[in-house]
Each structure stands twice: as structure tokens, then as C-alpha cells.
Amino acid sequence: xxxxxxxxxxxxxxxxxxxxxxxxxxxxxxxxxxxxxxxxxxxxxxxxxxxxxxxxxxxxxxxxxxxxxxxxxxxxxxxxxxxxxxxxxxxxxxxxxxxxxxxxxxxxxxxxxxxxxxxxxxxxxxxxxxxxxxxxxxxxxxxxxxxxxxxxxxxxxxxxxxxxxxxxxxxxxxxxxxxxxxxxxxxxxxxxxxxxxxxxxxxxxxxxxxxxxxxxxxxxxxxxxxxxxxxxxxxxxxxxxxxxxxxxxxxxxxxxxxxxxxxxxxxxxxxxxxxxxxxxxxxxxxxxxxxxxxxxxxxxxxxxxxxxxxxxxxxxxxxxxxxxxxxxxxxxxxxxxxxxxxxxxxxxxxxxxxxxxxxxxxxxxxxxxxxxxxxxxxxxxxxxxxxxxxxxxxxxxxxxxxxxxxxxxxxxxxxxxxxxxxxxxxxxxxxxxxxxxxxxxxxxxxxxxxxxxxxxxxxxxxxxxxxxxxxxxxxxxxxxxxxxxxxxxxxxxxxxxxxxxxxxxxxxxxxxxxxxxxxxxxxxxxxxxxxxxxxxxxxxxxxxxxxx
Numbered sequence: 001x002x003x004x005x006x007x008x009x010x011x012x013x014x015x016x017x018x019x020x021x022x023x024x025x026x027x028x029x030x031x032x033x034x035x036x037x038x039x040x041x042x043x044x045x046x047x048x049x050x051x052x053x054x055x056x057x058x059x060x061x062x063x064x065x066x067x068x069x070x071x072x073x074x075x076x077x078x079x080x081x082x083x084x085x086x087x088x089x090x091x092x093x094x095x096x097x098x099x100x101x102x103x104x105x106x107x108x109x110x111x112x113x114x115x116x117x118x119x120x121x122x123x124x125x126x127x128x129x130x131x132x133x134x135x136x137x138x139x140x141x142x143x144x145x146x147x148x149x150x151x152x153x154x155x156x157x158x159x160x161x162x163x164x165x166x167x168x169x170x171x172x173x174x175x176x177x178x179x180x181x182x183x184x185x186x187x188x189x190x191x192x193x194x195x196x197x198x199x200x201x202x203x204x205x206x207x208x209x210x211x212x213x214x215x216x217x218x219x220x221x222x223x224x225x226x227x228x229x230x231x232x233x234x235x236x237x238x239x240x241x242x243x244x245x246x247x248x249x250x251x252x253x254x255x256x257x258x259x260x261x262x263x264x265x266x267x268x269x270x271x272x273x274x275x276x277x278x279x280x281x282x283x284x285x286x287x288x289x290x291x292x293x294x295x296x297x298x299x300x301x302x303x304x305x306x307x308x309x310x311x312x313x314x315x316x317x318x319x320x321x322x323x324x325x326x327x328x329x330x331x332x333x334x335x336x337x338x339x340x341x342x343x344x345x346x347x348x349x350x351x352x353x354x355x356x357x358x359x360x361x362x363x364x365x366x367x368x369x370x371x372x373x374x375x376x377x378x379x380x381x382x383x384x385x386x387x388x389x390x391x392x393x394x395x396x397x398x399x400x401x402x403x404x405x406x407x408x409x410x411x412x413x414x415x416x417x418x419x420x421x422x423x424x425x426x427x428x429x430x431x432x433x434x435x436x437x438x439x440x441x442x443x444x445x446x447x448x449x450x451x452x453x454x455x456x457x458x459x460x461x462x463x464x465x466x467x468x469x470x471x472x473x474x475x476x477x478x479x480x481x482x483x484x485x486x487x488x489x490x491x492x493x494x495x496x497x498x499x500x501x502x503x504x505x506x507x508x509x510x511x512x513x514x515x516x517x518x519x520x521x522x523x524x525x526x527x528x529x530x531x532x533x534x535x536x537x538x539x540x541x542x543x544x545x546x547x548x
Contacts, residue, residue: 001204002151005104008065015072016207018196019054023047025192032185034176042185045082045364049089052079058209064103069096078368084186086393087121091137094120107155111144131173133186139166140194156198163191180456232258232275235298236282240270242290254282334379337417338387341538344414344505351421360388370398381430384408387417409437413446415546447472447490447545449483483542484518494547502529505536505544
């Protein structure tokens with residue numbers, strides 16, 4: 001069907017259909033990741049980001065185009081996961097800017113919105129790389145700008161066709177794609193979104209959000225609580241559409257009603273989460289600030305919903321009343337780290353990290369996951385250690401949204417994160433610590449040992465599914481069939497005359513006795529170096545290694 005103009009309901013159907021299509025094909029998008037390691041999660045990250053966005057608009061079908069696009073962008077911003085998800089959230093943010101305050105839009109106006117989406121995406125990346133999702137949104141905006149179509153259906157048809165042509169060219173732009181014989185995964189994810197939007201118009205679809213299981217926030221929580229341990233029985237969540245500058249005052253007004261409270265103001269909304277025994281009292285105060293939406297109240301005693309980070313701390317405190325009444329004194333510094341594996345999480349906690357978000361490869365926490373942890377901490381300066389290159393952008397996005405002073409140390413590996421936190425000096429000023437922790441990352445050589453999930457060829461190295469892969473700084477350096485032989489070869493390449501310390505973290509799949517025997521051999525070979533070994537218990541990776 002040819003749409004000369006689209007309204008809010010049309011746009012609603014476009015983005016819901018796009019989200020459903022992306023979810024259906026997320027595993028296919030994952031399979032396009034160039035690296036054959038078991039953490040190709042572009043499709044998952046983009047789908048979860050887009051799902052978070054559409055969940056924000058599911059009750060707004062009759063709203064204006066501008067309102068729907070604005071709420072969609074906010075949902076994506078908070079739900080963004082991984083670099084691809086953050087870039088997608090910025091695309092939607094730009095589109096929202098182009099559609100701001102519009103009840104309807106014609107083809108030219110929608111083309112301008114796509115151009116704003118491309119502009120916003122490129123701004124979000126410090127060093128844009130062509131042959132990626134950025135190239136596809138640019139191609140989409142250029143096709144829209146050059147289109148002579150008078151209707152938006154025809155416009156989107158041309159946008160999809162040109163984006164597909166450009167996607168097919170991405171292997172010529174990035175040698176890694178050409179060698180792997182795939183197109184860019186993020187670009188494919190965006191093309192699926194554009195095609196889903198076009199299909200909704202072309203077929204005049206009335207679309208509903210497909211059910212999906214919300215992902216765990218990944219925040220470490222007490223999972224074995226009994227019903228009587230729950231002091232506040234109703235998990236209460238809602239949004240106030242009103243002046244976000246009143247968020248802090250509202251937080252103070254309701255804090256005596258419960259615990260596990262998160263109140264975040266952003267533009268013209270305040271997002272609220274609290275565990276309370278009196279949801280009505282909380283809502284009565286909230287309605288004085290503006291219109292309420294997305295109200296959700298769960299009886300935690302009935303449904304055994306125990307996802308409370310605070311319970312870990314309360315479990316060690318017998319006097320629960322004293323805990324409830326205690327006002328936490330503001331401290332100078334607090335720390336958040338992202339990690340997978342109980343052993344590694346415990347190491348970070350032992351080093352003084354206040355909150356460890358469970359995540360990393362295959363499970364990138366969202367901007368909101370990080371923001372929720374930030375909001376729980378009462379400190380002047382909060383340091384965040386992403387420990388994964390695919391989480392840094394989401395961490396930076398959370399830092400921009402939060403009103404607190406957040407410092408993101410751009411750690412790309414677990415060893416970098418551990419080294420950085422050990423360099424922290426509580427007596428130093430914040431700027432000194434930022435400089436010291438950031439520079440410490442450069443002195444850590446990081447490596448990992450995992451397995452190949454597909455046949456491919458990388459840098460002239462033939463790789464078969466199931467091969468053991470040794471990576472240094474995320475680049476495949478050797479391939480073999482034995483975990484310990486590959487690990488030994490990695491150490492050969494990493495250790496030099498300046499090396500002083502080798503640290504090994506072994507994963508869930510490793511046999512402890514074999515690890516002990518291997519470490520003994522490493523100690524003999526590198527007798528002049530300190531060798532440390534810990535049970536990291538991380539999934540997917542047999543070893544995480546650092547040499548300093």
C-alpha cells in the first residue's frame with residue numbers, strides 16, 4: 001500500500017514489525033560475526049536493544065508520530081547493549097530528532113529523519129569505520145535523500161534496495177569480511193530493520209509485539225532467599241511523564257517506603273523502581289508530579305522474585321531494622337566492574353569493587369543495567385570497568401545520562417580491569433587516579449584461549465570448527481587441538497625480557513588437576529617470573545591470561 005504520509009500508528013506498525021523480524025533473524029546475524037570465537041552476539045545485542053525500545057511504545061499505538069519516535073529512542077538509549085546496540089540507539093535518537101513534534105510526515109520529512117539518524121550514529125563513534133552499520137545507515141539516508149518517490153512506501157523500497165547493494169559491498173571495504181566471506185553483521189541487522197519497516201507499509205500490516213523473555217539484568221543477586229526474607233513485598237515500577245529535574249526530590253520523598261530504590265530522571269520522564277509494602281502510597285506521591293504510565297506491580301512473595309542486589313549485603317546483617325533505618329554515608333570513591341565467572345567476580349569484590357555486573361562475552365549488559373548499579377552507589381566519584389571492548393560504549397552512555405560523576409576506565413579485558421583496580425590509590429585525588437588507572441591498561445598484555453565455532457580463514461590461518469584458538473589482544477595467534485599446548489605457545493609469544501608476572505584464570509571446562517600440572521610446568525620454564533593461577537570459572541574461555 002502506498003502511504004503518501006505516515007502517522008504515529010503507521011510508524012508503530014513499522015518499528016514493531018522491524019523488531020519482530022530482527023528477533024527472528026538474530027541468530028543469523030550472530031552467525032555473520034567475523035571472528036570464529038563463541039561470542040558473536042551482534043544480532044542478540046541489536047535485537048535486545050530494539051526490543052527494549054518497542055516495549056516503551058507498546059501502549060502508544062494511537063499517539064503522534066513525534067511522541068512514538070521520542071519514546072522509541074529513549075527505550076533504545078536505556079536498553080542499548082554492545083557497540084552495535086549503542087549505535088542503533090543513536091540512529092533511533094537521530095530519527096526521533098527529525099520527527100520531533102510531528103503528527104505526520106511525508107516522504108521528504110521521513111528522508112530528513114533518516115539523515116538525522118545517520119548523522120547521530122557517526123557522531124557517537126570516535127573513529128568511524130566504513131563497511132559497518134554506519135555505512136548502511138549512511139547509504140539508507142543517501143538513498144532517501146536522492147529518491148523521487150512521492151510516497152513513503154516507495155521511498156523505503158528504494159532505501160532497502162540501495163542499503164542491500166551497499167551491504168553486499170562491505171567485504172570490499174573490510175578485508176576481514178572478505179576473508180571470512182561474510183557481510184557486516186551490524187549492517188545486516190540494520191537492513192533487516194529497514195526491510196521490516198518497509199514490509200509493514202507495503203503489506204499494510206497491523207502488528208503486535210511478539211512475546212519474548214526479558215533478559216536478566218545480570219546484576220549479582222541472592223537467588224536462594226525464602227519468602228520470609230522479603231521485607232518489602234511489592235516490586236513497583238512506573239514512569240512519571242513530567243519534570244525530570246524533580247527526580248532527586250521525589251527519591252527523597254519515597255525512600256522511607258521501601259528499598260532497592262532507583263529513581264532516574266531523563267528529559268521529560270522519571271523512571272521509578274522501588275520494593276515497598278505500600279505501592280499505593282508511592283503512586284499517590286508520584287501522580288502529583290505528572291501523568292503515570294507503564295505501571296507494573298509484582299507480588300514478590302507470591303512469585304518469588306528475589307532479584308535484589310541488596311540482599312547479599314543484608315544477609316550478613318542480623319538486625320534488619322537497623323539496616324533499613326541506616327543512612328549510608330557518602331564515600332569518596334566507589335567501583336563497578338563487569339565480569340563473568342564466580343571466581344573472577346569474587347576477585348573483583350576482594351579488590352574492593354562495590355558492584356559486579358555479570359556480563360562480558362555473549363552477554364553485554366545494557367546501558368540501563370549499568371545505570372541501575374550507578375544509582376545504587378552513594379559516592380562522589382564512581383569508576384566503571386567494562387572489561388570488554390563491546391561494553392565501553394554502553395558504559396559511556398550510562399555515564400552521560402547519570403547526574404553523578406562517573407569515570408569509565410576503558411578496560412577491554414578482565415586482566416586489564418584487575419590491574420587497573422589494583423593501581424587505585426585511595427589517598428590520591430580523582431584526576432591522579434584517572435590518569436594512573438587509564439595508563440596502567442597499556443602495560444598489560446592480555447590473551448585468551450577458546451574454541452572455534454565455525455570453519456574460516458583468518459590472516460592466512462586455516463581454522464576448523466572445534467579447533468582451540470589462542471588470541472593475544474583479540475587477534476588469533478595460534479590454532480591447535482590441545483588447550484594446554486595452545487596456552488603454552490601463547491606464553492612463548494607474550495613473555496619477553498621485561499616481563500615480571502604471569503597470571504592465569506582457568507575456566508569452567510578445565511580440569512583442576514590438569515591445570516595444576518600445567519602451572520607447574522609454566523613455573524619451571526619461567527622460573528624468574530612470578531606465576532599466579534586462579535579459578536576464574538568463566539564460561540567459553542579455557543584460559544584468560546595476562547603478562548605484566
